[in-house]
Each structure stands twice: as C-alpha cells, then as structure tokens.
Amino acid sequence: xxxxxxxAGTTALAWTAFGLLLPVALLGFVMxxxxxPVHRAHATASATPGETVNVPAERHFPLPVVFSHxxxxxxxLVLVLLTALGIGDN
Numbered sequence: 417x418x419x420x421x422x423x424a425g426t427t428a429l430a431w432t433a434f435g436l437l438l439p440v441a442l443l444g445f446v447m448x449x450x451x452x453p454v455h456r457a458h459a460t461a462s463a464t465p466g467e468t469v470n471v472p473a474e475r476h477f478p479l480p481v482v483f484s485h486x487x488x489x490x491x492x493l494v495l496v497l498l499t500a501l502g503i504g505d506n
Contacts, residue, residue, distance in 0.1 A: 430500035434493075441493050448486060451477070 454474050498504060 427500065427502070430496065434496045434500045437493050437496055441489060444486070444489055448482070451482065455479070455482075 451474050454472060455477070457475070
C-alpha cells in the first residue's frame with residue numbers, strides 16, 4: 417500500500433497502509449508481551465547436567481534482534497502515520 421502511495425500520491429492509500437499496519441503492530445506488541453516472561457524464565461532457569469528440558473523456541477531469540485525488530489516496526493508505523501498526515505509535504 418505505501419508503495420502505491422509513492423506511485424500514485426493518493427492520501428487514501430497512505431491511510432489504508434496505516435490502517436493495515438496498525439493491527440499488525442498491535443499483534444507484534446502482544447507477542448512481545450508474551451515473549452518477555454519466556455525470556456526472563458530462560459535467564460533464571462537452571463537445569464541439572466544431563467537433564468533434557470522441553471523449552472519453547474522463543475526462548476532462543478537474541479535480545480538485540482528482538483529489540484531492533486521492534487524499533488524498526490515502530491519507526492515504520494510512525495513514518496507511515498506522518499506521511500498520511502501530510503507532514504513533510506512541500
């Protein structure tokens with residue numbers, strides 16, 4: 417949608433892109449909220465040597481990757497909102 421806005425220049429496409437990104441961003445925030453306890457449990461977990469523990473895959477996500485992914489998502493959402501509002505137009 418945002419590529420369509422760049423090509424056509426229609427404000428409705430910018431608002432459509434923002435409307436589609438908003439639920440995606442909210443879902444990402446919910447997933448982050450669910451990931452934080454899993455990450456904290458990984459930091460405090462202690463298993464005895466030789467013990468097999470069934471852990472979720474989310475426990476292995478590196479913190480810098482999660483942080484940068486969220487940062488880029490927020491920047492994208494803010495830039496699309498600013499474009500839809502017409503801020504920065506000449």
